[in-house]
Amino acid sequence: MRKFGLIGFPLGHSFSKKYFDAKFETAGIKDCRFDLYEIPEVEEFEKIVGQNPGLEGLSVTIPYKQTVISFLDRLDPACEKIGAVNCIRVKDGIKTGYNTDYIGFKQSLLHWLGHQIPPALVLGTGGASKAVKQALTDLDVDFLSVSRNPASGLVTYDALAEDPSLMENYPLIINTTPLGTYPKTNEMADIPVSQLHSGHRVYDLVYNPAVTLLMQTCIDRGGKAKNGQDMLELQAEAAWKIWNS
DSSP, X not given: OEEEEEEESOOTTOHHHHXXXXXXXXXXXXXXXXXXEEOSSGGGHHHHHHTOTTEEEEXXXXXXXXXXXXXXXXXXHHHHHHTOOXXXXXXXXXXXXXOHHHHHHHXXXXXXHTTOOOOEEEEOXXXXXXXXXXXXXXXXXXXXXXXXXXOTTEEEHHHHHHOHHHXXXXXXXXXXXXXXXXXXXXXXXXXXGGGOOTTXXXXXXXXXXXXXXXXXXXXXXXXXXXXXXXXXHHHHHHHHHHHTO
């Protein structure tokens, strides 16, 4: 039996398991299974690998996309540049890290906006944001990183409210935080809502619910928005190719 799975914490509403279970059933793949490994500490990653012979691949989600790197033997060169891992291949005892978030986001963004992508505000500084920022860099899209905490190279939410030119000059808003994810659907990043207008576009990596509070707020003010469902599907298929390469 070939084994695959997802590590993270918590894993109460996993897209990956539902996706791969359906994929295996639809394609008639009988010798594969996909399990959830909810680990409260990243150090338990080694135990998961050691206790599961036949484990060939893992997806990685919050909060371990960066901390898991120290437990890997190798990094794909592109993944090393990003600095975050969301896909691990285990082959001949060698654990190699990849980033399919990058692939999924880049393809999804191009499908949505084509090559006319406006400058972007990237909300959040976690592992997903690293993949998003690398994709924007490779697409030659100007962006600013937005965080609650002031630090070098970052723009705060307070600064967005104080300087309207930021929201005006960076009309694509990309949410890489988990804010708004079910069941806490009444949450959203603290952007100045009054500044949103028909020229704004919101790409929310959250996929559950299908329309987040951030997305709906932008739509209500005349803008357009999309969720991260197709990004997840694209990154999952990229992971499957890596595990079978």
